[in-house]
Amino acid sequence: MNYFIPDMYQKSIYHIDYDKLRDDGIQCLLFDLDNTCVPYKDNIPNKKLEDLFETLKDMDFKLIIFSNASRRRIKPFKDVLNVDSLAKAGKPRKKSFLKILKLFNYDLSEVAIVGDQLYKDILGGNRVGIKTILVNPMSNDDMILTKIIFRPLEKIKYRSFSRKKILIKGKYYD
Numbered sequence: 001m002n003y004f005i006p007d008m009y010q011k012s013i014y015h016i017d018y019d020k021l022r023d024d025g026i027q028c029l030l031f032d033l034d035n036t037c038v039p040y041k042d043n044i045p046n047k048k049l050e051d052l053f054e055t056l057k058d059m060d061f062k063l064i065i066f067s068n069a070s071r072r073r074i075k076p077f078k079d080v081l082n083v084d085s086l087a088k089a090g091k092p093r094k095k096s097f098l099k100i101l102k103l104f105n106y107d108l109s110e111v112a113i114v115g116d117q118l119y120k121d122i123l124g125g126n127r128v129g130i131k132t133i134l135v136n137p138m139s140n141d142d143m144i145l146t147k148i149i150f151r152p153l154e155k156i157k158y159r160s161f162s163r164k165k166i167l168i169k170g171k172y173y174d
């Protein structure tokens with residue numbers, strides 16, 4: 001198995017078939033924050049995001065913001081959206097994923113990660129063995145390290161995947 005290939009690929013968090021995830025037994029969604037839930041430069045959640053999170057809560061999903069960013073960056077989102085969160089998650093390392101599974105007592109098969117980065121969200125989720133859902137980044141802004149290292153690496157991966165017709169930008173699947 002190639003750890004960079006997501007189980008599902010959709011345009012954005014607003015295009016994911018959450019009913020299907022429920023049917024597949026997913027109970028807990030780990031949401032990356034930057035460029036997945038909001039553009040990197042946004043400091044507070046918007047109404048659309050609030051509405052989605054409310055809908056997902058009504059569907060009985062456990063929602064957790066799972067981000068490599070600082071606690072300070074995450075706080076307004078955690079507070080307004082009223083969800084659990086884990087800052088400085090250290091993706092793609094397994095440690096924080098396993099911590100969440102243990103803390104909330106979920107099975108690997110019950111958890112999915114939603115994120116925009118192959119080298120963080122998708123690699124991390126696949127290494128642990130949970131479902132991985134890739135979305136397009138909401139903006140071109142990124143943390144400096146992401147910008148100068150991981151996005152260029154991603155570009156190379158995308159090129160090779162698209163040559164093999166494995167993962168093609170804009171060709172969504174679930």
Ligand SMILES: [Mg+2]
Nearest residue numbers: 032034035116
């Ligand atoms: Mg991100």
